[in-house]
Amino acid sequence: MDNYPLLNIFWTMLELFLWILWFFLLFKIITDIFRSDDMGGWGKAGWTIFVILLPFLGVLVxxxxxxxxxxxRDVAQAKQxxxxxxxxxRKAAGTGGGGGATAASGGHVDDLARLAELKTSGALSDEEYRRAKDKLLA
Known part of the structure; x- marks a missing residue:
């Protein structure tokens, strides 16, 4: 242990961390290249070759x-x-997995979900939402 002081252990850990970070970034970029819809095959091939042959420059560019x-693309994938x-x-709640629900209750679940979406989007006021929900549940 005398030949490997504490500072060298720190630098080795830092280098290991940076390599792991680098590979994570490289794989993230390669997956982004292939999931991109706005690039054609030649564009994807060009970026892939650039990132693999000149990794540091390719990733930064x-x-x-x-x-x-x-x-x-990340936000769109998360929303999807x-x-x-x-x-x-919604489908699982509408099927009535407990055996006692009917198709009509599945329709009510869908209608309530639509009402909630309209309320959150601002298309319905609180009063309109309450009246529509009471009418639906009556």
Whole structure:
């Protein structure tokens, strides 16, 4: 242990952390290249070759040139996943997995979900939402 002082351990840990961070960023960029809809096959191939052959320069140029659209694609994918999950919840709630629900109650669940969406979007006031919900549940 005398030949490897504490400062060298710190620098080794820092280098390891930076390499892990670098590979994470590289894989993130490569996945973004392939999920991008606004690029054709040749563009994707060019960016992939550039990022693989000149990794440091390629990643920095990609972040400068397409960094903002990377964020937009991430947000769009998150919204799409959330919408799919919400749709799954609505379908699961409407099927009546407990055995006692009917198709009519599934319709009420969908109608209540639509009312809630209209209220959150601002299309319905609180009073209109309450009246429509009372009418639906009556």
């Amino acid at each position: 990609y972040l400068i040139a397409r960094g903002s659209s990377m964020t937009q 996943a959330d919408a799919a999950f919400q749709d799954y919840i």
